[in-house]
């Protein structure tokens with residue numbers, strides 16, 4: 001168990017750990033300003049698909065903290081602002097649709113309280129789902145193995161102990177993990193900063209590698225499994241996750257190493273048939289040509305910065321959800 005909460009609702013405010021400062025500084029922001037939460041999602045102070053959804057639901061509630069009118073136009077503007085923050089993680093849109101359902105059924109009073117109850121429920125449900133995902137993943141382990149993960153799909157990214165990282169945490173507690181290799185995860189280093197931070201707190205032995213070392217590590221370090229999270233899973237199992245996941249899946253195939261996706265059912269977008277329909281977020285060039293505002297190349301050179309890629313379903317060995325482990329070909 002980690003001894004921190006990435007997101008917490010205290011004294012009428014959202015309290016969240018500023019993930020851009022980790023692992024150097026464990027600092028928290030308290031706010032009841034929905035615009036501040038929208039900015040936190042855009043800046044990746046709050047990140048990870050389930051955490052984005054939870055924070056957005058709290059933000060909708062907070063937007064009505066001092067309002068007594070059921071102002072539908074204002075509600076629409078709040079929802080649209082939050083929808084504009086990050087396009088790929090379906091959990092954001094899923095959580096916002098839950099607040100929309102709540103809003104539609106609200107009479108005039110208690111708008112804030114009613115949406116807040118919805119947000120708390122989304123948060124608590126996600127915590128339970130993380131536990132169930134961790135438990136469900138245990139059926140995939142027989143021996144003590146080395147495991148590789150990419151990005152951060154842990155307590156920082158969810159309302160509980162994580163998805164992919166909770167599979168690792170539970171497997172470690174059951175004696176199935178020898179060593180974790182954590183991809184650094186360029187450009188924003190969610191692996192070397194955030195996954196490493198969590199693994200250290202959980203006292204799980206790990207080594208950080210750059211993304212370009214993954215092929216070497218799969219060949220040389222006896223990796224038994226790769227497990228990663230997801231931002232959106234299409235009906236056929238095509239999965240959007242942090243940029244680099246697709247490459248890792250191709251490497252896994254070549255080295256005959258199984259690769260699993262761990263995600264709550266809320267990450268499955270049953271409205272889209274395949275990965276072609278997933279909107280990939282492109283982020284600022286400055287995340288590629290500088291690190292913490294320090295230039296690492298000439299900022300006039302052309303760069304690109306897609307935040308996610310889509311791994312075709314046929315490269316994925318299985319998808320671990322709170323209900324079960326699905327195997328290819330996927331039928332959800």
Ligand code: MRU
Pocket residue numbers: 044047048049050089150151152153154157158162163164190228229230231241242243307
């Ligand atoms: O850009 P990020 O850091 O929000 O990307 C996060 C990921 O890609 C995670 O793997 C995914 O959201 C799952 S988090 C449980």
